[in-house]
Amino acid sequence: MKHAMRRFCGVFNCMLLFFAMAVVAPTLAEAQDLAEFEKRMTEFTLDNGLKFLVLERHEAPVVSFHTYADVGAVDEVKGITGLAHLFEHMAFKGTKTIGTRDYEAEARAMAKMDEAFLAMKAERRKGNGADKTRLEELQKQFKEAQEQAQKYLVHDEYEEVLTQAGSVGFNAYTSRDATQYIVSLPSNKVELWMSLESERFLNPVLREFYKERDVVMEERRMMENSPYGRLREEFQAIAYKAHPYGEPVIGHMSDVRTITRGEAEAFFKKYYGLSNLTIAIVGDVDPQEIRRLAELYFAHIPSGPKPEPVETVEPPQRGERRVIVEDPSQPRVLIGYHQLSVNHPDSAVFEAIADIMGRGRTSRLSKSLVKEKKIAVSTRTRRSWNKYPGLFTFSAVPAKGRTNQECEEAIYAEIERLKTEPVSPEELAKAKTRARASLIRQLASNDGLAAQMTFYEVITGDWRNLFNQLDKIEQVTAEDIQRAAKKYFTSKNRTVGVIETTPTEN
Amino acid sequence: MRNNRFSVISVFIFLAFGLCFIASSCTQRYGLHYKELKYPKLGEVEIPKVEKATLANGMQLFLLEDPELPLINMFAMIRSGSIYEPTDKIGLASITGTVMRTGGTTTKTGDEIDEELERIAASVKTGIGLNAGYASMSVLKEDIDTGLAILGDVLMNPAFREDKIELAKIRHRSAIARRNDSVSQIGRREFSKLIYGPESVYTRHTEYATIDNITRDDLLSFHKKFYHPNNIILSVWGDFDTKEMIKKIKKAFKGWEKADMELPMVPEVKYQFRPTVNLIRKEDINQTSVYLGHIGGIMSDPDYFALVVMNEILGGGFTGRMFKNIRSRMGLAYSVNCIYTCNFDFPGAFYVACHTKSEATVRAIRLMMEEVKKMTENEVTDEELNLAKESYLNSFVFNFDTKDEIIRRLMTYEYFGYPADFLEKTKENVEKVNQKDILRIARKHLKPDKMQIIAVGRPKDFDEPLSVLGPVREIDITIPAPTK
Numbered sequence: 001m002k003h004a005m006r007r008f009c010g011v012f013n014c015m016l017l018f019f020a021m022a023v024v025a026p027t028l029a030e031a032q033d034l035a036e037f038e039k040r041m042t043e044f045t046l047d048n049g050l051k052f053l054v055l056e057r058h059e060a061p062v063v064s065f066h067t068y069a070d071v072g073a074v075d076e077v078k079g080i081t082g083l084a085h086l087f088e089h090m091a092f093k094g095t096k097t098i099g100t101r102d103y104e105a106e107a108r109a110m111a112k113m114d115e116a117f118l119a120m121k122a123e124r125r126k127g128n129g130a131d132k133t134r135l136e137e138l139q140k141q142f143k144e145a146q147e148q149a150q151k152y153l154v155h156d157e158y159e160e161v162l163t164q165a166g167s168v169g170f171n172a173y174t175s176r177d178a179t180q181y182i183v184s185l186p187s188n189k190v191e192l193w194m195s196l197e198s199e200r201f202l203n204p205v206l207r208e209f210y211k212e213r214d215v216v217m218e219e220r221r222m223m224e225n226s227p228y229g230r231l232r233e234e235f236q237a238i239a240y241k242a243h244p245y246g247e248p249v250i251g252h253m254s255d256v257r258t259i260t261r262g263e264a265e266a267f268f269k270k271y272y273g274l275s276n277l278t279i280a281i282v283g284d285v286d287p288q289e290i291r292r293l294a295e296l297y298f299a300h301i302p303s304g305p306k307p308e309p310v311e312t313v314e315p316p317q318r319g320e321r322r323v324i325v326e327d328p329s330q331p332r333v334l335i336g337y338h339q340l341s342v343n344h345p346d347s348a349v350f351e352a353i354a355d356i357m358g359r360g361r362t363s364r365l366s367k368s369l370v371k372e373k374k375i376a377v378s379t380r381t382r383r384s385w386n387k388y389p390g391l392f393t394f395s396a397v398p399a400k401g402r403t404n405q406e407c408e409e410a411i412y413a414e415i416e417r418l419k420t421e422p423v424s425p426e427e428l429a430k431a432k433t434r435a436r437a438s439l440i441r442q443l444a445s446n447d448g449l450a451a452q453m454t455f456y457e458v459i460t461g462d463w464r465n466l467f468n469q470l471d472k473i474e475q476v477t478a479e480d481i482q483r484a485a486k487k488y489f490t491s492k493n494r495t496v497g498v499i500e501t502t503p504t505e506n
Numbered sequence: 507m508r509n510n511r512f513s514v515i516s517v518f519i520f521l522a523f524g525l526c527f528i529a530s531s532c533t534q535r536y537g538l539h540y541k542e543l544k545y546p547k548l549g550e551v552e553i554p555k556v557e558k559a560t561l562a563n564g565m566q567l568f569l570l571e572d573p574e575l576p577l578i579n580m581f582a583m584i585r586s587g588s589i590y591e592p593t594d595k596i597g598l599a600s601i602t603g604t605v606m607r608t609g610g611t612t613t614k615t616g617d618e619i620d621e622e623l624e625r626i627a628a629s630v631k632t633g634i635g636l637n638a639g640y641a642s643m644s645v646l647k648e649d650i651d652t653g654l655a656i657l658g659d660v661l662m663n664p665a666f667r668e669d670k671i672e673l674a675k676i677r678h679r680s681a682i683a684r685r686n687d688s689v690s691q692i693g694r695r696e697f698s699k700l701i702y703g704p705e706s707v708y709t710r711h712t713e714y715a716t717i718d719n720i721t722r723d724d725l726l727s728f729h730k731k732f733y734h735p736n737n738i739i740l741s742v743w744g745d746f747d748t749k750e751m752i753k754k755i756k757k758a759f760k761g762w763e764k765a766d767m768e769l770p771m772v773p774e775v776k777y778q779f780r781p782t783v784n785l786i787r788k789e790d791i792n793q794t795s796v797y798l799g800h801i802g803g804i805m806s807d808p809d810y811f812a813l814v815v816m817n818e819i820l821g822g823g824f825t826g827r828m829f830k831n832i833r834s835r836m837g838l839a840y841s842v843n844c845i846y847t848c849n850f851d852f853p854g855a856f857y858v859a860c861h862t863k864s865e866a867t868v869r870a871i872r873l874m875m876e877e878v879k880k881m882t883e884n885e886v887t888d889e890e891l892n893l894a895k896e897s898y899l900n901s902f903v904f905n906f907d908t909k910d911e912i913i914r915r916l917m918t919y920e921y922f923g924y925p926a927d928f929l930e931k932t933k934e935n936v937e938k939v940n941q942k943d944i945l946r947i948a949r950k951h952l953k954p955d956k957m958q959i960i961a962v963g964r965p966k967d968f969d970e971p972l973s974v975l976g977p978v979r980e981i982d983i984t985i986p987a988p989t990k
Contacts, residue, residue: 059574060907061549092824097539110814156834161540164893166900170824186903187882188548195540214837221793222840222861227687284549297537328790329687330680361620373618374673377680399681432624437627437646440575444908504790 001434016415034467041463044285046294048303049275051455053463054290055282057446064169065193065281066450067181070278071271071456073249074310074388077080078262082216082251084271085174087264089212091181092172093156095203099157103205108147108209114261116142121258127443146210153207161196165189169447176245177387177459184447187284191293197279200298209261217257220250227329227499234323235334235497239391245312274303278458280450310388314338321495326502333404334497335411336391339384339487343460348472349484350383350392355431356423356481357381357414358394362430364417365394369410371454375402387459391495392488404498420487422478435473439466514819521740556913557748561756564736564764568917570743572909576647578744580657581914583921584639586732589707589772595724596716601674602666602728603634609670611663616670617639617658630660636708637851638921639732647745650754658758661733666725678717679988683851685711686983689795692786693859693962696981697797700784700958701855702775710851716989741917743909748838776852779956786962788981794867794963798874799857800953802847805924811848811935812943813951818894820877820885820943821845821858825893827877828858838862838870844877846898846951850922856952864967867973871959879954885941900935905929 042054073084092134096103122136123130162170170183181200185193223229233248240246281290317338340346351362358365358381365379376396384390394415396407441447457463557569588599607630610616623630628645631952641661645653686692695711702708732827742751777798803813821828821844828844839860847854858878862870886894919928960981961972972978 060903061551062903062907156825157829160893163823163825164896164900166897168901168904184904186548186900188545191538191543192540192545198537208834211837213832215833215840218793218862219840221863225689225791225861293537300536330684333983360624362617362624366984371673372714374676377677397680399676400683426625430627434624434627440577440646441644444575446907463967491905 026074034464035412037467042291043463044054044291044294046274046299048299049273049306050294050298050301051278051457052290053278053280053457054285054287055280055449055453056285056287057449058284061187061284062184062446063187063190063281063285064184064446064450065182065196066199066280066282066447066454068280068454068458069179069181069272070177070276071179071307072177073247073251074244075271075307076244076247076251080251080259080267081247081255081256082220082249083255083259083267084179085266086213086216086256086259087206087248088172088174088179088181089216090206090209090264091200091204092207093207093212094154094158094432095199095205095210097203098161098199099154099205099207100426101152101154103152106149106152106207107205108214109145109152110209110261112145113142113149113210115401116145117237117260121260149207158196158200161192162167165192174249178364178455180451180454182447182451184283190281190285190290194293194297195291198301200299201274201277204268206261206264209264213256213259216250219255220253220256223248223250226258226285227327228332230327231325231332231334231499233498234325234370235336235495237356238321238323238494238497239336239338240314243312243388244310245314245386245388245390269279269304273306274298274301275306276303278454280453280457280463281346282446282450282453283428314389317494320491325497326498327499328502328504329402329499331398331501332395332499333398333407333411334393334395334498335408336393336495336497337490337493338389339392339488340385340389342385344389346480346484346488347383347385348469349476349480351469351473352428353418353436353481354381354383355434356390356427357418359434364414365396368414369396369407373410374405375399379411404500408413408496408498415489419482419489421482423481425478428476428478428481432474434478435470544659548903551903553906553907554634557781558915559752561735561752561759563759563762564734565755565759566739566920567752567755568739568741568751568913568920570741570909570913571746571748572743573745576745577646578643578647578650578653578742578746579910580641580643580654580740580742581738581762581910581917582641582657582661582738583886583917584634584641584732585690585737585769585921586634586639586728588634589637590732590770591728593705593710595718595719596710597678597712598724598728599634599639599718600712601671601678601717602725603632603639604674605666605670605725606664606729607632607660608673609667609726611659611667612665613663614659615667619660622652623656626652629757630656632660647725650746651670654754654758658762661738662759662762664729666722668722671720671722671725675717677722678712679714681861682712682714682717682985686788686985689788689791689793690861690964692788692983693795693797696784696786696962696983697799697857697859697958697960698784698855700960701801706775707772708775713986715986717794718989731767734764734767735759736764737767739917739921741913743791743913751908761794772852775801777853779953780958781976782958782974783972784958784960784981785965785972785978786960786981787965789964791864791962791964793863794870794961794968795859795861796867796871796874796957796959796961797857797859798871798957800854800957802849802854802856803951805848805850805928807848809947810848811932811938812947813848814898814932814936815891815894815939816881816944816948817845818897819890821879822894822897824865825897827880828874831877832860832870832873836870836873838866838873838988844874844876850918864964865969867961867963867968868970868972871961875954875957878952878957881948882945883955886946888941891941891944892940895936895939899933902933913936 045051076083100106116138123135166186168184171182237246339350356364358379369376369379377399381397382393384389384392394411398404398407424497452466453463456465554570559567569691590597608616626649628649631641632641643653698709740928775921820826828842831841839862842860844858858874916926919926
């Protein structure tokens with residue numbers, strides 16, 4: 001998920017981060033309504049299809065940039081899983097004019113590396129029949145070409161330019177649905193961003209490709225070494241048998257190991273056309289000047305058609321699916337139900353259910369499992385906020401000495417209650433108030449706003465839904481909740497994943 | 507439509523050719539390469555003035571009006587901390603901090619408070635950390651009276667009901683049971699014990715026995731010892747009028763009297779530099795978590811400013827030496843962290859940490875150590891110094907882009923006895939740092955030959971045995987069983 005490194009945001013964490021930001025929607029308090037926002041907002045689309053959302057916020061001389069590419073792990077196919085994420089990492093490696101002393105010579109060395117890599121791949125496919133001497137020879141050629149290419153590098157130029165300019169929050173994220181590039185700068189550096197970002201999408205050079213692939217393999221190992229990461233990957237894999245949401249964003253180790261630079265370049269050509277990008281700029285800026293610079297730097301970049309969406313549809317389940325992860329760590333339980341995409345009318349109903357069931361100290365799960373039964377130390381709900389149908393999940397961390405089974409049963413009891421009796425007017429009112437307050441609290445940061453606006457613009461078709469979503473939640477009734485619970489939260493539509501503590505074998 | 511576009515393109519091509527002809531070069535640029543850019547002067551940062559006040563009962567207030575959103579927030583720091591809890595009751599400060607809120611007050615249960623707050627989408631939270639107690643409140647502005655009344659009640663009159671003490675203990679016991687599930691948690695915790703000593707107030711941690719020893723009376727007396735108005739700094743920011751707000755705060759804390767109090771002494775950190783190699787076996791992982799380093803520093807040290815610059819060069823973000831070499835050039839790790847930490851009031855730690863595949867463990871350790879050593883051998887380059895300073899100075903404006911960081915920073919300086927302009931002083935001094943300063947302080951503060959190393963992983967997969975780095979001590983992290 002992220003290039004980042006920086007800061008320990010792992011694949012799943014990053015998704016959590018993104019979704020946490022995307023949460024929401026409440027609507028507005030007097031001073032903070034849509035009409036007031038519209039006044040500060042400028043939208044325009046270049047002829048090549050690149051869309052800009054510019055929001056003036058003159059609180060401080062700083063500005064946040066958010067580039068949202070409508071491509072994620074969901075757009076991969078078997079054999080190249082992890083490619084969207086790997087490409088995201090590569091997008092920091094510079095361009096034909098940034099990061100190199102001599103692009104032509106560097107390109108020749110890189111081509112030699114690719115050639116050796118492909119030959120090694122072919123030789124290894126022979127399995128036991130592979131020629132060891134030839135493999136060694138190819139490995140040598142590969143290394144020599146790599147060293148040759150290194151000679152032309154201007155190390156980390158892209159990162160250094162931004163760092164020196166005073167950037168903060170420089171990073172990128174890949175999720176199932178999207179790849180996002182973010183940075184905040186002092187507001188006198190707008191043109192610097194224009195220059196760097198336009199170069200990145202016009203002329204990216206995937207240099208140090210095989211090194212970066214090793215980094216991603218370490219990123220994958222970090223996920224594998226986290227008990228919850230292991231559970232999550234198994235759980236997701238059995239919840240889907242057809243739709244690519246079942247694949248890990250970071251990719252399978254064997255795919256990451258064998259992906260080629262050519263495949264990454266092809267992926268870029270297909271998915272990074274400007275018509276597939278949306279950019280939000282929030283902060284101390286002049287929208288006319290932004291428009292002028294956007295035309296100057298981006299308008300000349302050609303763009304193909306927007307890529308086709310994924311057409312695979314997850315078929316209905318025929319019964320509950322369950323995975324038991326045998327692990328030395330302590331128990332965990334994760335329960336999911338297939339839900340519809342964020343654009344389905346029921347998504348507002350799920351937002352209310354997520355709040356009533358699982359957010360805060362007075363949520364039903366917290367009251368039942370944590371406070372009353374004392375069988376869990378924490379509980380949580382997450383509604384899917386995805387482009388394609390995702391999962392609504394309930395999860396619990398059992399208290400010491402208590403079991404997954406106890407927690408699972410207690411969660412089912414609460415789900416049953418949701419189906420058999422209407423939620424109280426107080427609970428529903430609380431969920432609506434909290435939705436509104438949650439929106440207001442998100443309006444105070446440039447980068448948070450930029451993330452929200454691009455998400456709503458791309459996934460729901462209009463950034464205004466950030467606000468409109470609140471009206472939809474406002475209309476949710478107790479009957480809606482009961483109906484949705486009965487419809488979606490059935491045993492047939494359910495996937496369960498648990499960690500059962502099992503001693504490690506040495 | 508299509509035709510139209512075609513003709514536009516033709517015209518364009520025609521023009522472009524024409525221009526090329528004239529300019530005799532076809533490498534037309536659109537916009538400028540970043541190297542050609544000139545930047546306008548950055549707009550002035552308006553630093554809002556934070557009002558200060560002290561109430562008759564000694565409570566210090568920081569206030570900052572911010573009408574942008576209809577919200578009001580508060581954050582309090584209380585002189586307290588787990589450094590003051592007795593050795594046989596580790597966890598007391600944390601449980602006191604939690605149950606102060608969850609256990610309700612003399613007039614309301616914690617559950618009633620939960621309901622009241624969540625109905626209005628507000629929050630009141632409390633906690634006690636290592637060297638401070640905290641309380642926070644956030645409300646929509648129309649609910650300020652409710653939120654403030656609850657915050658006051660919780661700080662002044664906590665009831666510490668038994669059922670919520672039990673709940674907090676369950677949480678602690680569960681955390682103890684889970685503390686070896688996360689590799690990085692193990693590395694961090696055990697490295698910290700190497701630096702400060704396992705019994706130190708800065709590293710000791712809960713066990714089943716210390717949790718069992720804690721009683722309600724302990725909570726009551728811990729609260730009584732520290733929670734007095736003259737021991738609290740409260741900051742408020744959001745959509746309010748300062749005068750009105752001071753009145754409201756006075757009302758909320760009415761009747762709470764000043765008390766004489768003296769904070770207990772905390773033992774000094776005595777560190778002896780020494781090289782050690784430590785291993786923690788974890789057989790279910792394919793990647794080693796490595797920490798290496800030694801004691802760090804404190805912010806009041808005049809070397810602090812040069813250390814800030816050294817940190818940028820050695821461990822800063824995407825561009826520090828560690829990240830560039832261990833990650834970008836070698837591909838050995840996804841994350842590499844390296845920082846010489848300076849704390850406000852006690853020495854921090856210097857550490858380098860990464861996760862690398864088991865088969866690269868010793869190689870990565872050697873490379874990390876080598877980078878530390880290089881820092882003490884030669885002056886940094888002009889480019890490095892320039893990048894580090896420019897990065898610090900150009901991003902300085904982000905210290906002022908939200909109101910809460912402005913007010914909370916001032917409050918923290920006050921709490922730890924630093925001057926209110928410490929940040930500005932830091933900036934002035936960072937501007938003056940040169941290569942010689944950095945080499946001098948690196949030699950003084952970094953001890954590459956006396957670093958303590960810890961590796962959490964599966965030794966049979968290591969590229970070389972850890973013993974090539976020195977005699978290996980194995981650390982047993984088995985969790986002591988509960989006694990009852």
